Amino acid sequence: MTSIETTQKLKAKFGDLISEPVEFRGEITVKVADAEQIVAVCEFAKKQLGYDYLVDVSSLDNYGDDPRWTIVYHLRSLASGCELRFKTDVSEEKSELPSVIGIWRTVNWHEREIYDMMGIRFRGHPDLRRILMWEGYPYFPLRKDFPLAGKPSDIPGVAFSKPAPLEGGPFVTVAGANSATTREPRVRNPEK
Amino acid sequence: MPIQSEIGYDSKIEGDVVVTTVDAALNWFRSNSVWPMPMGLACCAIELMAVGASRFDISRFGSEVMRFSPRQADCMIVAGTVTYKMAGAVRRIWDQMPEPKWCIAMGACASTGGMYRSYAVLQGVDNIIPVDIYVSGCPPRPEAVLDALMKLQKKISKQPVLQNLTALNFQKKVAA
Numbered sequence: 001m002t003s004i005e006t007t008q009k010l011k012a013k014f015g016d017l018i019s020e021p022v023e024f025r026g027e028i029t030v031k032v033a034d035a036e037q038i039v040a041v042c043e044f045a046k047k048q049l050g051y052d053y054l055v056d057v058s059s060l061d062n063y064g065d066d067p068r069w070t071i072v073y074h075l076r077s078l079a080s081g082c083e084l085r086f087k088t089d090v091s092e093e094k095s096e097l098p099s100v101i102g103i104w105r106t107v108n109w110h111e112r113e114i115y116d117m118m119g120i121r122f123r124g125h126p127d128l129r130r131i132l133m134w135e136g137y138p139y140f141p142l143r144k145d146f147p148l149a150g151k152p153s154d155i156p157g158v159a160f161s162k163p164a165p166l167e168g169g170p171f172v173t174v175a176g177a178n179s180a181t182t183r184e185p186r187v188r189n190p191e192k
Numbered sequence: 193m194p195i196q197s198e199i200g201y202d203s204k205i206e207g208d209v210v211v212t213t214v215d216a217a218l219n220w221f222r223s224n225s226v227w228p229m230p231m232g233l234a235c236c237a238i239e240l241m242a243v244g245a246s247r248f249d250i251s252r253f254g255s256e257v258m259r260f261s262p263r264q265a266d267c268m269i270v271a272g273t274v275t276y277k278m279a280g281a282v283r284r285i286w287d288q289m290p291e292p293k294w295c296i297a298m299g300a301c302a303s304t305g306g307m308y309r310s311y312a313v314l315q316g317v318d319n320i321i322p323v324d325i326y327v328s329g330c331p332p333r334p335e336a337v338l339d340a341l342m343k344l345q346k347k348i349s350k351q352p353v354l355q356n357l358t359a360l361n362f363q364k365k366v367a368a
Contacts, residue, residue, distance in 0.1 A: 133312070134277045141311045150311025161276045164309040 003028040006049045032088040035097040051075040054104035063144035068092040099125040117142035223348040224254040229265030234272025236299040236331040248334040262288040273301040274314040300330045
């Protein structure tokens with residue numbers, strides 16, 4: 001069974017909930033229209049289609065667009081070697097979707113990281129604490145509207161943070177430029 | 193011609209007696225038995241291991257006793273990136289070290305935050321603990337760490353121990 005065939009089975013089962021598969025460099029992505037249905041889709045993918053290994057879960061910040069968040073699930077079948085990617089959108093007002101921890105237990109830390117960095121909550125997660133930043137840190141630093149240098153925060157006696165001096169930075173390279181002089185990291189402020 | 197020793201001690205004249213000041217003797221003990229607390233947080237810790245191993249051999253300077261308990265250490269070598277989340281632990285371990293204590297900030301990250309100009313990284317461990325010696329490099333060569341240790345030994349050997357104590361006692365008497 002190839003990845004494309006599994007998407008056809010998904011479409012046969014869930015209909016309009018599953019988008020047409022998009023292929024890019026040999027990798028198949030389908031969009032799940034309703035984030036609330038992600039548990040049912042994932043359960044079918046694992047039990048019926050053999051996607052027994054959840055490789056990664058990550059999140060995107062489409063800053064300025066609606067819906068703002070995209071959650072990405074990377075699936076792999078260890079038996080057949082097929083890979084599949086689910087994407088599902090969540091609006092900023094809601095910032096919440098069901099956890100798939102009942103299907104793959106490995107998702108525990110992935111979902112905690114997404115909560116820590118983006119502030120998207122996973123309903124049904126048994127231990128939704130921060131994982132990289134400390135408990136009580138008031139911001140979600142991977143959001144696009146959070147400055148690279150950071151913001152000041154303070155919990156007396158526990159932790160504090162100050163904005164890092166960027167000296168006019170951030171320093172950014174230009175990928176694929178012809179000469180080493182152009183490629184070199186220089187101060188390039190993002191356009192506002 | 194007999195070889196003259198640097199400190200001007202001649203066993204033919206003085207015999208078995210060496211005369212010195214208590215400060216000089218104490219500082220001599222202290223500076224030649226600095227027990228480091230390896231605060232290994234990133235890649236600098238790998239170079240720190242090389243400093244301890246046979247090729248560079250930190251035991252030549254009396255510091256081979258790497259203590260993994262802060263209670264038994266004199267000198268914290270902060271080797272690596274101090275994140276804000278780790279900063280509390282570093283400070284706590286520093287507080288657990290008994291006086292007198294010294295600190296070497298090893299490498300760019302521990303000294304200034306290094307290349308991590310970011311929301312997650314403390315911009316220099318001197319924000320939370322007093323640093324005696326900064327070592328440049330990313331990571332520094334083991335020789336640089338040995339050089340820092342020798343500089344620290346020089347610093348220790350100039351510290352007035354008894355003078356400070358007597359001054360402290362005098363202050364206490366005045367206060368009482």
